[in-house]
Amino acid sequence: MNLLNMGLQGTIPLAITNLSFLTYLDMSNNNFSGQIPDEMRNLRRLRFLNMNYNQLSGLIPSSLGSLSNLESLYLQKNYLSGAVPWSRFNFSKLKGIELQQNQLTGALPIKICHQFPNLEYLMAGGNEIDGEIPKSLGECSQLKELFLGENSFSGSIPMEIGNLSQLVLLSIGQNKLTGTVPSSIGNLSNLEYLVIRETNIHGNIPFQLGSLWSLRWLVLQMNSLSGEVPHSVFNLSKLQVLSFVENNNLSGTLPPLIDKSFPNLEHLFLGGNRFYGSIPTSISNLSTLVSLDLSSNSFTGLIPISLRNLRLLQIFNLGFNYFTNNLSIPHQDFLTSLANCKNLTIFNFGNNPITGILPKSIGSSNLSTSVVNLIAYSCEIKGRIPEEIGNLSSLVILDIDDNELTGVIPETLQRLTNLQLFAVNENMLEGSIPLGFCNLKNMYAAYFSDNRMSGKLPSCLGSLPLLNIIDISVNAFNATIPTTFWLNKGIQQVYLSKNFFDGSISEEIGNMESLLELDLSENRLSGRIPTSIVKLQSLSNLALSNNRFDGEIPDSFPYLTALEHLDLSLNNLSGSIPQLLETLPNLNYFNVSFNQLTGEIPNGGNFVNFTADSFKGNAGLCGASRFNVKPCKENNVRQKPSSNKRLLRYILPLIFSVVVVATIVILYRKCGGRKTIYFPTLPNIPSLILERISYHEIVRVTNNFDQENLIGSGSYGLVYKGVFSDEKTYAIKVFNSEMQRALQSFDTECRIMRSIRHRNLVKVITSCSNLDFKALVMAYIPNGDLDKWLYSPELFLTLVQRLGIMIDVASAIEYLHLGYSSPIVHCDLKPSNILLDEDMIAYVGDFGIAKLLTEEQRMEQTKTLGTIGYMAPEYGSTGIVSTMADVYSYGILLVETFTGKKPTDEMFSGELTLTKWVSEAFSSDVMQIVDVPLLNSNGEISRSKYEKCLISVFVVALECATEFSEMRLNMNDVVRKLQKIKTELLH
Numbered sequence: 001m002n003l004l005n006m007g008l009q010g011t012i013p014l015a016i017t018n019l020s021f022l023t024y025l026d027m028s029n030n031n032f033s034g035q036i037p038d039e040m041r042n043l044r045r046l047r048f049l050n051m052n053y054n055q056l057s058g059l060i061p062s063s064l065g066s067l068s069n070l071e072s073l074y075l076q077k078n079y080l081s082g083a084v085p086w087s088r089f090n091f092s093k094l095k096g097i098e099l100q101q102n103q104l105t106g107a108l109p110i111k112i113c114h115q116f117p118n119l120e121y122l123m124a125g126g127n128e129i130d131g132e133i134p135k136s137l138g139e140c141s142q143l144k145e146l147f148l149g150e151n152s153f154s155g156s157i158p159m160e161i162g163n164l165s166q167l168v169l170l171s172i173g174q175n176k177l178t179g180t181v182p183s184s185i186g187n188l189s190n191l192e193y194l195v196i197r198e199t200n201i202h203g204n205i206p207f208q209l210g211s212l213w214s215l216r217w218l219v220l221q222m223n224s225l226s227g228e229v230p231h232s233v234f235n236l237s238k239l240q241v242l243s244f245v246e247n248n249n250l251s252g253t254l255p256p257l258i259d260k261s262f263p264n265l266e267h268l269f270l271g272g273n274r275f276y277g278s279i280p281t282s283i284s285n286l287s288t289l290v291s292l293d294l295s296s297n298s299f300t301g302l303i304p305i306s307l308r309n310l311r312l313l314q315i316f317n318l319g320f321n322y323f324t325n326n327l328s329i330p331h332q333d334f335l336t337s338l339a340n341c342k343n344l345t346i347f348n349f350g351n352n353p354i355t356g357i358l359p360k361s362i363g364s365s366n367l368s369t370s371v372v373n374l375i376a377y378s379c380e381i382k383g384r385i386p387e388e389i390g391n392l393s394s395l396v397i398l399d400i401d402d403n404e405l406t407g408v409i410p411e412t413l414q415r416l417t418n419l420q421l422f423a424v425n426e427n428m429l430e431g432s433i434p435l436g437f438c439n440l441k442n443m444y445a446a447y448f449s450d451n452r453m454s455g456k457l458p459s460c461l462g463s464l465p466l467l468n469i470i471d472i473s474v475n476a477f478n479a480t481i482p483t484t485f486w487l488n489k490g491i492q493q494v495y496l497s498k499n500f501f502d503g504s505i506s507e508e509i510g511n512m513e514s515l516l517e518l519d520l521s522e523n524r525l526s527g528r529i530p531t532s533i534v535k536l537q538s539l540s541n542l543a544l545s546n547n548r549f550d551g552e553i554p555d556s557f558p559y560l561t562a563l564e565h566l567d568l569s570l571n572n573l574s575g576s577i578p579q580l581l582e583t584l585p586n587l588n589y590f591n592v593s594f595n596q597l598t599g600e601i602p603n604g605g606n607f608v609n610f611t612a613d614s615f616k617g618n619a620g621l622c623g624a625s626r627f628n629v630k631p632c633k634e635n636n637v638r639q640k641p642s643s644n645k646r647l648l649r650y651i652l653p654l655i656f657s658v659v660v661v662a663t664i665v666i667l668y669r670k671c672g673g674r675k676t677i678y679f680p681t682l683p684n685i686p687s688l689i690l691e692r693i694s695y696h697e698i699v700r701v702t703n704n705f706d707q708e709n710l711i712g713s714g715s716y717g718l719v720y721k722g723v724f725s726d727e728k729t730y731a732i733k734v735f736n737s738e739m740q741r742a743l744q745s746f747d748t749e750c751r752i753m754r755s756i757r758h759r760n761l762v763k764v765i766t767s768c769s770n771l772d773f774k775a776l777v778m779a780y781i782p783n784g785d786l787d788k789w790l791y792s793p794e795l796f797l798t799l800v801q802r803l804g805i806m807i808d809v810a811s812a813i814e815y816l817h818l819g820y821s822s823p824i825v826h827c828d829l830k831p832s833n834i835l836l837d838e839d840m841i842a843y844v845g846d847f848g849i850a851k852l853l854t855e856e857q858r859m860e861q862t863k864t865l866g867t868i869g870y871m872a873p874e875y876g877s878t879g880i881v882s883t884m885a886d887v888y889s890y891g892i893l894l895v896e897t898f899t900g901k902k903p904t905d906e907m908f909s910g911e912l913t914l915t916k917w918v919s920e921a922f923s924s925d926v927m928q929i930v931d932v933p934l935l936n937s938n939g940e941i942s943r944s945k946y947e948k949c950l951i952s953v954f955v956v957a958l959e960c961a962t963e964f965s966e967m968r969l970n971m972n973d974v975v976r977k978l979q980k981i982k983t984e985l986l987h
Contacts, residue, residue, distance in 0.1 A: 005029040017042045028052040041066040050074040052098065057912060062088035070094055077101040077924050081911050089115060096121035100147060101923040103916060107131025113139035125149040126923025138163035145169040149195065150923055152176055162187040173197035183208045193217045200224060207232055217241045228252050234261045243269040245293065253277035259285035271295040271317065284309040291315040298322060308337035319350045319375065327356030339364035348375040355380040363388025371395060378402040390415040397987055401447060402426040414439045420987045423447040425471065433458055444986045445469040449495065452476065462487040466986065471495040487511050497521040510535035513759065517541040521567065524548060534559045537759035546570040558583055565589040573597060582607045593617045600632045698732055698775060721780055729780040730765065760812035762835060762845035781843055787831035790900055796933055799949065801840050802897050807978045808842035809834055813890060814971035817883040825881050829889035830870045831896065869903030873963055884965035891960025898953055900931035915961045918954055926951050941985065949985040
């Protein structure tokens with residue numbers, strides 16, 4: 001019976017088990033689900049059973065052991081779990097068994113070859129099988145293929161494997177193996193594929209491997225091997241793949257007649273070792289070579305120009321060596337020779353002492369559509385950048401920094417419309433940034449620093465939609481910074497220091513809402529520091545030193561809660577240092593030296609760590625003796641402002657930042673009846689504050705809580721929208737006053753939200769509270785929640801949007817865990833609590849069951865549980881919450897965002913969970929679990945980069961959602977990893 005690839009589904013029909021004369025049954029490549037029925041034992045004559053590539057789950061029934069005539073058992077790529085019932089299998093005639101890519105556990109039987117004396121194929125990779133590789137495997141004299149990779153095997157590789165004289169494939173990588181590579185493997189004269197990667201194997205490569213004349217693949221990458229590679233290894237004439245890259249410390253030289261050693265070689269990966277010597281010219285005779293990676297070694301001499309013969313070459317990576325070619329000498333100009341390689345995509349020869357000028361041939365027609373990455377940084381290249389560089393239309397990365405380039409940046413650069421990273425820093429370039437640079441709409445990072453460039457900053461830079469980093473520091477740019485530059489909402493890092501910019505900073509700087517670092521130091525900027533800078537809620541580094549700024553330090557600075565580095569030194573600033581700067585939780589560098597400041601130096605918060613150097617050169621300052629300033633007089637510690645000014649400067653900012661529940665009774669009267677609440681606005685700060693509101697006003701703006709204004713509902717109440725007298729729309733969260741837990745939730749949100757502020761947290765404007773009514777007035781987020789966007793058929797999120805959303809969420813949780821004086825645990829991360837604005841920026845909301853821990857108290861036990869499916873195991877079983885509980889929830893949320901599968905989906909039953917489903921996919925094809933709309937929407941992103949991004953995201957998700965809390969990532973690492981993934985995707 002052959003049912004191969006018929007699209008069948010449902011459970012295996014028991015009627016099949018009545019076909020008692022059946023000898024051959026192939027049900028592979030279908031969608032059968034459920035368990036393998038015990039009744040299969042009735043098929044006594046069965047010799048061949050293939051159930052590969054289905055959705056079978058549960059245990060492998062021990063009753064299969066009664067099929068004593070079975071010769072082939074194939075159960076690959078299902079959802080089978082539990083220990084394999086080896087002891088019940090009496091398959092003396094068995095020749096092949098395939099169990100890979102399931103969730104099977106346990107260990108292999110110690111006397112496996114006694115049970116299966118005729119075994120030819122044992123394929124059990126991609127499971128969770130542990131224990132040691134049994135020595136008795138050496139007795140399976142008929143064994144031809146042994147695949148045990150991607151499991152949890154420990155111990156050493158048994159010497160007895162060398163007895164398997166018929167073995168063709170040996171793959172035992174990605175395990176927890178230790179010890180060395182046994183020399184007995186050299187006895188396997190029929191071996192064609194040897195893969196031992198990503199283990200803890202150490203020591204030398206045994207010289208006996210050089211006797212494996214049939215070997216096609218030799219992959220020993222990502223281990224801890226060291227020592228000289230035996231020269232005999234370089235005589236394996238059938239090798240197609242040789243890979244020793246990463247985490248090894250191997251040495252040796254390439255054979256002078258490498259073409260005779262490896263006439264069939266396609267991929268040579270030796271990067272990240274200690275190989276030395278020169279590249280033999282005979283390498284140009286390897287006509288089948290596709291990949292050449294010799295990077296990060298100690299190779300010397302010249303890169304041979306005969307490489308032009310490698311017509312199939314795609315990857316050329318010789319970076320970080322000691323090659324000394326002079327590109328101005330024809331017989332050393334390997335760049336011109338490689339112009340014949342029409343398939344070349346990766347072109348890296350950076351960090352070598354290569355001299356000469358870049359030849360015009362670098363833009364040859366052969367390379368114009370193939371080269372994606374051109375990397376030549378940290379060489380000694382001189383002369384001009386050739387105009388022909390503009391012919392490389394597929395170029396995504398152009399990195400030629402740290403050379404001796406002169407002249408101007410060619411106008412032809414504007415033709416590189418796919419360019420995402422452009423680096424020419426640390427050269428001797430002149431002229432200005434060409435206007436055509438603004439045509440590069442995919443540009444992500446641009447580095448012009450440390451040159452001799454001048455002129456005005458192009459006004460169109462503010463319109464580059466993907467620009468994230470721009471560095472033009474240490475040049476001679478002048479004039480004012482164009483107002484349009486500050487309109488770029490997505491840029492995160494701006495470095496304009498050590499130029500001759502003059503004029504003032506425009507208030508438009510507040511548009512740069514994603515900005516993390518801004519360095520304008522050592523220019524000629526003047527005027528007041530714009531108050532709109534308070535909008536930059538993610539800003540961590542602000543350097544304005546050595547300019548001509550005057551006026552006071554803006555009172556709004558204390559609201560920049562992410563600020564870590566603030567340098568205002570060498571200006572003409574006056575007035576006092578805002579006292580509330582000492583409340584900034586992350587501030588670790590502060591310098592206001594050499595200004596005209598007066599009054600008392602704050603002495604709380606992180607100011608206890610600052611020294612006198614931060615304040616010198618300000619004759620009017622007073623304070624603690626350690627600051628080397630005069631003591632403040634008791635009656636003149638600080639000129640006391642009027643009560644109105646003090647109210648505006650100190651008390652009201654706290655109200656603006658969050659709801660200060662503890663001071664509600666002091667600052668305003670409770671709402672209800674005729675009683676009103678007053679919310680004075682703070683000057684020079686973007687106001688979300690309602691000037692005047694009452695219970696009746698809430699009733700009015702919601703049209704008496706009309707269903708048309710209802711925008712959400714939860715366990716503890718309803719959320720309405722309303723347009724107030726300032727013509728702005730706000731969200732009003734009305735708590736169910738009849739539920740005790742709802743009232744507790746209201747108190748919790750007030751307590752948590754009164755002291756935190758982050759651009760990715762839903763902003764709470766104020767509260768309204770009396771005995772019968774409790775509500776929070778919050779910023780209105782117009783695009784709804786993430787749950788709607790993931791599961792509404794008419795809505796779609798791109799890969800870049802999903803990645804950006806999850807970085808936003810991770811940044812918010814990182815702030816809650818690490819950016820505030822006491823850790824805050826959200827406790828209920830899920831898609832419905834993630835809101836999206838019109839620019840698809842994400843905001844975390846609903847802190848109704850959050851926990852505020854103390855510095856000493858890193859976990860807490862609670863009776864209030866989060867949402868099933870998103871709760872960490874320790875949270876759901878014991879009620880213990882810690883920051884690691886949020887990390888687990890975030891991991892589940894990350895998987896859901898990219899798979900479109902909820903953790904409570906009906907497909908996840910029994911032992912199959914969302915995370916196990918993802919783990920299993922790594923053993924086969926991760927792309928099969930990706931949310932279907934994402935599969936065909938990569939746009940201009942290459943398929944390989946698209947898939948690499950998704951795989952990397954799932955790796956981070958599994959590192960977050962691991963069962964054991966101590967093994968989870970912290971949110972700081974999560975943010976860093978995801979930002980790196982996004983950078984690699986867009987580069």
